[in-house]
Amino acid sequence: MSIILDIQSLNISLSLPTGTLHAVRDVSFTIARGESLGIVGESGSGKSLTALAIMRLLPRGANVTATQLMFDDHDLPILSDEAFAKTIPGVRIGMIFQEPMTSLNPVYTIGRQMTEAAVAKGMLSAAAARKKAIDLLDRVGIPDPEARLDQFPHQMSGGQRQRVMIAMTLMLDPDLLIADEPTTALDVTVQAQILDLLDDLRRERQMGMILISHDLAVVAERSDKVAVMYGGEVIEQGSSNEVLRAPAHPYTQSLLQAIPHLGGSPGRLGSIPGTVPSLMRPPTGCIFAPRCSHSRPECFTARPPKRAHGGDHLATCVLEQPPTLHNHVEALLGSGAKDGAEDVLVAQNVTQVFYSRKGLFGPKREIRALDNVSLSLKRGETLAVIGESGSGKSTLARILLGLSVPTKGTVSMLGKEISTLSGTERASFVQPVFQDPYSSLNPRRRLSEIIARPLELRGEGDHASRTKAIEASMELVRLPKRLLHTYPSQLSGGQRQRVAIARALVTRPEALICDEPTSALDVSVQAQILNLLDDLRAEMGLTCLLITHDMAVVHQVADRVVVMYQGRIVEEGPAREVLANPQDDYTKRLLAAAPRFEPELEDAE
């Protein structure tokens, strides 16, 4: 196999108003034709910047250096911008972005966007380009490709758009494909199809591929090689099998333990203490040392060596022998509902219909977001509602919270119908936690104000008792008191999500409704939040309705599960049974599509 991309010692720094950000340091890897490299890392680890640097798409203030940056037989640094633009991007290296909704231009037809580059570069005639586009659309699995060419992006679903994007990058037959989180915005079942497609195409065309993802499971399944990035450095790389099944670096190990697995019995997730390091100064020691449970004094003073662990499996760590990975699963603290527990929240035959009209006098269209949904939430249990986008799970959440009124059916809290309750009464029964911690807190208010607001609205207590309640609530979610007077913009995503939970708990509601509480968070932060939910179950008998699309999260925290598909409940039952032995076809498909890998952990015994 011939090497298609050879990067040695890549450094990227960005000048910011506050100083220089050393975003990527000393990154080296090679890719051969037909080989795929997965780059894994949490946000801020520099994985996307590395890809952008290859494509010269970095912001202008960025400074890129490398001892070697060879693509095939081109020495990339010596190419002028003009020569580079003519020969490399699109033609030799294709790139697929995360957001299929914004990566196509909405005002041009699919056909025009696909053929434009090939025709403009004089590589194909208009007719030949059109023919090729049809073939490629057919190849990526778009039905009736000829008619599709004249459609606009808005006429397609997210998965179809991502297929079109892939077909478009293949128009010029690139030798290397860079896919930056290609499936993060897509549903699980679609994700599996897109990844299969990319895999097939790579083998078929002998393309090199860089697959960037925050999702270890995705990478484990689809790549030959893996590079794990942390704080701008590749801390471990090697073949997927070795890195993910016998990780040598403590960070990779902790990361693997932080992921909820579908197999085995659910247990406490491993969490990594501390937060991602600041990159404003180049580090003097190991970048992971402050959070590492195996750190030694020399980790802080000297840069760790790159150590080989058999073959090309490299880890940047002082440890000669990787620390033994314990297979010991700590049991969850919380327990489910007691027998005969009362129903806190009951929805009966809830139907929600939306009407939309084309124009002022157009025909009325009916959209059935929820169709005869009934469920009950018992005191002390965690009920997961699982479904893909469009399944109506978020509409259901709004109705259960009393924020919208269903077309038909009733919701009652502890036997009282929700429509008879006032806003503040409702608030004492059920509180929400939302997906996006960046939009769920008012950016202009301090934490103390945000958490105290529900108490203020209820006119409960005086200043002193409120301060006490705020502090108690912050302690529940493990937020240090010194953050009391900060603004949300000064917090990390995980901290913000804790604030949202603290706000929800401050009025001591009967139940929480968590709408995808961890899907916007990094793996290690997700582990912290899921562990926190477990703590709360143990400490205060939290009753929780958890809405999610992630099977592994369901397995991790739920007692019971409700599977929704197109507005209907298709399956319901104890989580363990449903996951082990699904009855409905849709549930089976969901489970099959969920990316999974079970690292073979060496037993401690």
Next chain:
Amino acid sequence: MTNTNISNAVLNDADPQCDDAELGMQTPGQIFRNRVLNHRGFLIGSGIIAALVLIAIFAPLIAPHDPYVQSLSSRMLPPVWSEGGSWDHILGSDQNGRDYLSRLIYGTRVSITIGLGAATVGLFIGVTLGVIAGYFGGWVDHAISFLLTAQLALPGLLLAMALVFIIGPSIWVVIGIVGVLHWTYYLVVTRAATQRIRSQDFIAAAQASGATSRQIIWHEILPNLLSSIIVIFTFELGIAILAESSLSFLGVGIQPPTPSWGLMIAEGKQAMFYRPWLVVLPGICLFFLVIGANLMGDGLRDITSPEGRNG
């Protein structure tokens, strides 16, 4: 500009993950102060405005002469730097022999009062309608948008002239009418911003805590609109001052003998070719006031913009 935006975005990606001790923990107050001190346009603009406001307040102490006293013997004196000028009337005198510098100083009062007054009137109308339209949406939004289109279709200055003519000119009438005609910008901006904020989760969280629409608007939405409202206010300030000058120039604004810059230009225009300073001097004053307000507004927009802070 694009460059800093991108690097801000990159910074944002990395920063929330940093330990807060590492971040240096700049409070919003510190960031604000740094931004103010590093923004030259804002410093110049607010300096000009501050100076003019002080002049307006202390006009009787600063003015060398009474701006209303006429003296037929010293009509149309040139400024001190021209031939025949004297230090007694530094900027000369007008057709009625009134000291020009003193009239300009007193004119500051009229311009600033009308600017602030009219911009405030517009603010109340525009922000109220904008927030209501953006928050409630539906037919309320349609109705208010219709009002906006109607207002935009009307020729402003002509309408103002007609209204002042009917009601009768006085400084309060001018403030009211200029204000009532300048709310559209507030409405457009606050409506769009409210729609954006309305869809954020913290509004749903407030609803779930039992907050009423009024509480949500006051407590959650308005604080987030504050910076854009301040910015529009300074822009409207400049526009209102120009509108007053136009009205006065056309004879339906401030009535003589009250000193107003627009009126002074109007009175000086017959002699413009022989005694240009009569027109040029109030013109320069207007220029500085309006550019000061605009620089300040631009600066405030940059300083208070949430990019890189609130995400």
